[in-house]
Amino acid sequence: MIFAVAVLAPIFGSAIAGLLGRAIGDKAAMAVTIACMVVATICGETAFVQFVWGGAPSGAVVLADWLSAGSFHVSWTLRYDTLSVVMVAMVTFVATLIHIYSVGYMGHEHKPVARFFSYLSLFSFAMLMLVTANNLLQLFFGWEGVGLASYLLIGYWYEKPSACAAAIKAFVVNRIGDLFFAVGIGLIFFLFGSISFSTIFAAVPQHVNDTYALFGANDRALEIIGILLFIGATGKSAQIGLHVWLPDAMEGPTPVSALIHAATMVTAGV
Numbered sequence: 001m002i003f004a005v006a007v008l009a010p011i012f013g014s015a016i017a018g019l020l021g022r023a024i025g026d027k028a029a030m031a032v033t034i035a036c037m038v039v040a041t042i043c044g045e046t047a048f049v050q051f052v053w054g055g056a057p058s059g060a061v062v063l064a065d066w067l068s069a070g071s072f073h074v075s076w077t078l079r080y081d082t083l084s085v086v087m088v089a090m091v092t093f094v095a096t097l098i099h100i101y102s103v104g105y106m107g108h109e110h111k112p113v114a115r116f117f118s119y120l121s122l123f124s125f126a127m128l129m130l131v132t133a134n135n136l137l138q139l140f141f142g143w144e145g146v147g148l149a150s151y152l153l154i155g156y157w158y159e160k161p162s163a164c165a166a167a168i169k170a171f172v173v174n175r176i177g178d179l180f181f182a183v184g185i186g187l188i189f190f191l192f193g194s195i196s197f198s199t200i201f202a203a204v205p206q207h208v209n210d211t212y213a214l215f216g217a218n219d220r221a222l223e224i225i226g227i228l229l230f231i232g233a234t235g236k237s238a239q240i241g242l243h244v245w246l247p248d249a250m251e252g253p254t255p256v257s258a259l260i261h262a263a264t265m266v267t268a269g270v
Helices: 002-024 026-052 082-108 114-131 136-154 161-192 197-207 221-237 245-251 254-263 265-269
Strands: 059-069 072-080 211-214 217-220
Touching: 002 026, 002 059, 002 072, 002 082, 002 114, 026 082, 026 114, 059 136, 072 082, 072 136, 082 114, 082 254, 114 136, 114 254, 136 161, 136 221, 136 245, 136 254, 161 197, 161 221, 161 245, 197 221, 211 221, 217 221, 245 254
Parallel strands: none
Antiparallel strands: 059 072, 211 217
């Protein structure tokens, strides 16, 4: 329960600031988003302590059913293991500090800033969904979510043509990488018959020698999938080839750079 609150709290703050920002005012919107992030941080750090020192068992937290088509079933499930608890603890803590810093940084803005804080919390939620995904479709949801939020944050000062161009550039370049990532996920489903991490990891030894016919040659399926997923990660982590969006992304406010480029999204690519 605590782990789920850590992941879901930011989206409540984002919704309130985004939908009711004009009605409640900037100060209230900032207070709500920061409060939700503080709650997420406390829950995230608590879950980390319980797992690392409290001996809590690894597992999964099922939130709800998502898709069901024939034999294809996907649910909203949060993966609770060493990697996820470490990432949740880190992301919530860093994102909370950035929210607090943004209060002072955006204080000189003459326009309402509730939208900015809504975007920050939306990014934090998408990032948390990414690092707690228990299947590839949910991971792709978080993957695309951080891409959308980064587009909104980089282009926050939309009156500036350079900011708009930088946001579009980041969005398009990341979609190139995401196309390869999506194809890799599709090949995984055709090969393993599942997109659940636990099923895939357990079945890898059985498919080591499987091949795909590609460009007139039979190549090992796992290698092709690995390359496709790597290209997808290349876009998010701004590695050579798909790095061109990163310098222009500095058109966004400084807290955006701290959240996207220094702390979380680029790290997620790695």
